[in-house]
Amino acid sequence: MTYLSLKVYVRSFVILTITVLLGAVIFRIDWQTRYIDSQFWLHRDEFAALVAENESGRALTVPWWMEYLSIDGQVRQQGEVLYLPVFEDSWRAESGSGIAYLPAPPTSKTIIQTAAGDIGSPVRDLGNGWWWVE
Numbered sequence: 001m002t003y004l005s006l007k008v009y010v011r012s013f014v015i016l017t018i019t020v021l022l023g024a025v026i027f028r029i030d031w032q033t034r035y036i037d038s039q040f041w042l043h044r045d046e047f048a049a050l051v052a053e054n055e056s057g058r059a060l061t062v063p064w065w066m067e068y069l070s071i072d073g074q075v076r077q078q079g080e081v082l083y084l085p086v087f088e089d090s091w092r093a094e095s096g097s098g099i100a101y102l103p104a105p106p107t108s109k110t111i112i113q114t115a116a117g118d119i120g121s122p123v124r125d126l127g128n129g130w131w132w133v134e
Contacts, residue, residue: 033124036086036099039069040126047130050075051101054082070098081112083133088115097134099126106131 067073088096096115114120122131
C-alpha cells in the first residue's frame with residue numbers, strides 16, 4: 001500500500017513540475033512579436049509585390065489574407081510610406097501599431113500616423129524595408 005501511495009505522489013509531482021515549466025515558457029513568449037514575424041516570413045513575396053505595385057504607380061491590390069492581419073484589410077499610403085494598421089484603439093483612436101514600408105532607412109525623425117490621435121515611429125526591422133511601428 002505504501003509503495004502504491006508513493007508511486008502516485010511521485011507521478012503527481014512530476015506532472016506538476018512539467019506543467020509549471022511549460023506554463024513559465026508559455027507566459028514568457030512575446031506572442032504578438034512571434035505572430036507578426038511569422039506572418040511577414042510566410043508572406044514575404046506578397047509584401048514585396050505591394051512595394052512593386054506602389055513603386056510602379058498602380059493601385060494597390062491587397063491579398064485576401066491581409067484582412068486577418070490588418071484592421072480593415074487596407075494598406076494606407078502616407079507619402080512614400082506604406083502603412084498596414086494591425087492594432088488601433090477602436091474606442092478613442094489614441095493609440096495604434098502596425099507594419100510600415102519605408103523606402104529609406106528610418107531616422108530618429110521618422111514618424112508615421114498609426115491612429116487618428118497617435119503618431120508612431122519604427123521600432124523593429126522586419127526586413128526588406130518593412131518595419132514594426134508603435
